[in-house]
Amino acid sequence: MTQTSLDSGPRHDVAELEDLAYELRRKLLELCGTYEGAVHIGGDMSVADILTALFHHGLRIDPDDIRNPARDRFVLSKGHAAVCMYIAMAMRGFFDYDDIVATYGQLDSAYGMHPCKVQLPGVEASTGSLGHGLPLAVGMALGARHRREDHRVVTLLGDGETGEGSVWEAVMAGRSNKLGNLVAFVDRNRQLMTSFAEERVAFEPYPDKWRAFGWNVIEIDGHDMSQLVGAIDALPAPDSDTPTVIICETVKGKGVDFMERNLAWHAGSLGKEDLERALASLEASREKETV
Numbered sequence: 001m002t003q004t005s006l007d008s009g010p011r012h013d014v015a016e017l018e019d020l021a022y023e024l025r026r027k028l029l030e031l032c033g034t035y036e037g038a039v040h041i042g043g044d045m046s047v048a049d050i051l052t053a054l055f056h057h058g059l060r061i062d063p064d065d066i067r068n069p070a071r072d073r074f075v076l077s078k079g080h081a082a083v084c085m086y087i088a089m090a091m092r093g094f095f096d097y098d099d100i101v102a103t104y105g106q107l108d109s110a111y112g113m114h115p116c117k118v119q120l121p122g123v124e125a126s127t128g129s130l131g132h133g134l135p136l137a138v139g140m141a142l143g144a145r146h147r148r149e150d151h152r153v154v155t156l157l158g159d160g161e162t163g164e165g166s167v168w169e170a171v172m173a174g175r176s177n178k179l180g181n182l183v184a185f186v187d188r189n190r191q192l193m194t195s196f197a198e199e200r201v202a203f204e205p206y207p208d209k210w211r212a213f214g215w216n217v218i219e220i221d222g223h224d225m226s227q228l229v230g231a232i233d234a235l236p237a238p239d240s241d242t243p244t245v246i247i248c249e250t251v252k253g254k255g256v257d258f259m260e261r262n263l264a265w266h267a268g269s270l271g272k273e274d275l276e277r278a279l280a281s282l283e284a285s286r287e288k289e290t291v
């Protein structure tokens with residue numbers, strides 16, 4: 001296996017990661033308060049802890065060396081959470097947050113509603129059409145094996161997204177090709193775009209479905225930073241044979257009382273007043289959690 005040295009960046013403890021996740025949510029809400037169009041804020045808030053744990057702890061990446069072959073690759077399969085990824089990456093040093101706020105969603109902006117790797121170097125895959133990120137990640141992980149590289153390929157899917165048939169073909173291909181360098185996170189918030197998940201698709205027994213396809217299955221609270229860090233740190237070595245899925249139990253809209261589990265907040269925009277309410281609620285929920 002080849003390995004090129006890579007500065008994996010500052011090491012944060014769990015409390016610092018929690019602070020970063022809070023900051024990420026605050027920045028998301030502020031962008032949602034200034035942008036006039038709809039932001040996928042429900043699914044963004046749902047994955048803020050997962051993306052913080054990945055970009056500030058789990059992924060071996062360096063914003064100053066984005067082409068290093070030893071870097072881990074991250075594919076945002078639920079591409080509608082792009083702005084959460086942009087801000088998480090900005091906080092890690094890849095982009096400038098003010099640029100994101102100034103140009104997000106505008107014609108020709110690099111910061112589109114869905115991520116584009118051509119427009120935005122550092123982003124590893126263009127996504128947004130659900131059901132494609134895991135298949136792409138399988139191909140990337142297979143490519144790494146052929147090149148004898150020892151990095152991981154990590155992807156993040158929505159649970160609703162896993163209703164797509166292409167996901168299960170990729171799940172099978174990941175196991176068939178013994179891709180222990182492949183890791184999938186599932187944002188199990190139990191909501192789709194306009195309905196609650198189980199009302200439309202019989203997902204349960206959900207972890208058993210992944211197990212039946214031969215994956216290593218880890219189930220955690222996707223808002224508990226210690227559990228996220230623990231699951232990442234316990235991942236099998238990339239040269240092992242079994243891909244891993246980390247099923248993260250989450251809440252859509254997490255942190256803002258009027259958004260949590262509310263179907264109306266799949267996507268939306270906040271006016272000045274709602275922004276103030278949302279920020280106050282975020283702060284209150286943080287205080288409650290730190291007591």
Ligand SMILES: Cc1ncc(C[n+]2csc(CCOP(=O)(O)OP(=O)(O)O)c2C)c(N)n1
Nearest residue numbers: 043080128129130158159160161191192193
């Ligand atoms: C192939 C495809 N069909 C439909 C959509 C529209 N769409 C965007 S988000 C979404 C809901 C996805 O639900 P889930 O994967 O659970 O993500 P969450 O909304 O919870 O973030 C849908 C249907 C899409 N982006 N791609």
